[in-house]
Amino acid sequence: MQANTAHNADDAQDTPALEGIRVIDVSRVLAAPFCGQLLADMGADVIKVEGPKGDENRGWPPFNESGQSCNFMSVNRGKRGITLNLKTERGRELLYQLLEKADVLIHNYLPEVAAPLGIDEALFRQRFPHLIVCGISAFGAHGPMRNRPGYDSLLQAFSGIMGFTGERGGKSVRSGVSFVDMTTGVFAYSGVLSALMRRVRTGKGSNVQVSLLETAIALLSYHGVSWLEAGVLPEKEGSGLWNQVPYQAFQCQDKELATGALNDATWRRMCDAIGRPDLRDDPSLATNAQRLERREEVIGIFAEAFRHDTAAAWTERLGERGVPVAPMHTVADALTHEQSLANQMVMQMTDQDGRSLRLLGMPFKIGHPASFARRPPPRLGEHTDEVLQELASLSPQDLAALRAQEVI
Structure with a gap:
């Protein structure tokens, strides 16, 4: 996308902030993939690892002219995409080979599901002491509900947010956007960057824990503190705010x-x-x-x-x-508003079929023109051969054998 004003040429040639950082993203749906997309937009080499059937949100409508899910495309640009069957021993071995050369792992598997897939944060601390492992869950890493699945709407309800959203006297209403999911992705991104900074000082990786629950509770903000300190519960106010008039x-x-x-x-x-x-x-x-x-x-x-x-x-x-x-x-x-366009919140790129693709821009900017990943969201398994040849030193014959074994 062309910048709409002239900028210093040196700014345009700046090295992307996260160039040289490699991320293995084995997550699905929205929150965790959005974290990976933000890292990719800042220059990280993000490798999205999917099972043979792909991220479940590849099947969620609507679809564009190329048959790609808009939901999937909204959080996966800038990544290289590979398939690995982590239910197989060889698939897990290949994941570990990738992690040897990676800086960050992002996953959003529940603890009881992660372990059989080889995603074991305690093991990683021993085997990959440099690695930053970002685990994203629904209800948090601790407590009796740690193994429960959850999605944005459920956490809007559980946190109390949905309970005071809607018109006075009416039913509770879900927010029209999946803000808990998306904000969790931003918090995860912040946690990963903080862990990278810590590694610069200590040389050690970290486990970063983020959840939809913790995000939603944090977003209660003054509503939560108003109850904690003044005993005031927020009520439904439609488009208004209970403590401001008009x-x-x-x-x-x-x-x-x-x-x-x-x-x-x-x-x-x-x-x-x-x-x-x-x-x-x-x-x-x-x-x-x-x-x-x-x-x-x-x-x-x-x-x-x-x-x-x-x-x-x-x-x-x-x-x-x-x-x-x-x-x-x-x-x-x-x-289509000139203000949104002036701030580069609609970006254009070309997809694998040569079609023009429009996606949402970065919510923050570094440098001029603003940085964002130029790579379109990957097709399922699009970069499997490229990545495994590059990072696991596999030959074409090796790759053919792995396909026959349904490992990739």
Whole structure:
């Protein structure tokens, strides 16, 4: 993807931050593969190891024109892909050969499933003392539920997040995005980088433990501390926030927009925007605490005002007064908006069939233009021969024999 502004030529030639780091990614679905993708985007050589049938999310729709799962493609670009049957002794031996020349292993197998596949963190500490092993689970590495499977929606429910998501008086609602999965991938990435820094100082690898549960609990943030310290449980507030008024979505003539005043100065500007200086100057509404006491009245006034013009008109009117505002976009609106494109959040590459492929950009940038992996998400087993010849010194005859034995 072309940068839309000129940058210093030296920046474009910078060595990628993680060049020279090799990662073996034996994970599936979303959270752990996203960690691997972030590492690949930063220049690591990430080798995705799949069983003969492939990562389960290869079968999840929708599919693009090449028949590839959009779910799989969203978290696996930049990787080389191989198949290894870790249920076979020879498959496990080959995995260990790869680990001899690797810096990081990412997996998300439950403890009772991992051991028969040769993924044993205690063994790795002895055999590969340099290796950073990042294990990602649903409910954490300890406790009575450590061997239970779990997915994003289940942890939204278990953590309490789903319980206060939705409209007042309504049923609990799952967040529209798999934010627990994706944030777990980011936390895993952070843990791996921290372990790499530790290895620079000590020369030793580490075990990094991350889970959907720990992510979801951490994301409770002020909601969790509000209960721990003040005994206040969050309630369903729809698009709003229980401790700020006004701060929510409002219906305009054509569609909704989200806006709000998180401080008293913005409250006064917001009152000016809707033509209500009387509200601005009302001493009984001067602070957020006072507005909370008259919540329904305040929300009703603003709701009535916004109905009389379009979202675009209100967005301009509020924006020019410095009031935070955002129209209620669809995904299509967001991904075609000039602001998203200016920040390189849609990237282009060519897939194995020569077709143009569009994927989401990196959420953080290092250098100009921003770095990201140029390799498209791998087809199942696409790089098996290449990787095993390179890292395990196998001959074409060896590879043919392994295929006959259903090891690769």
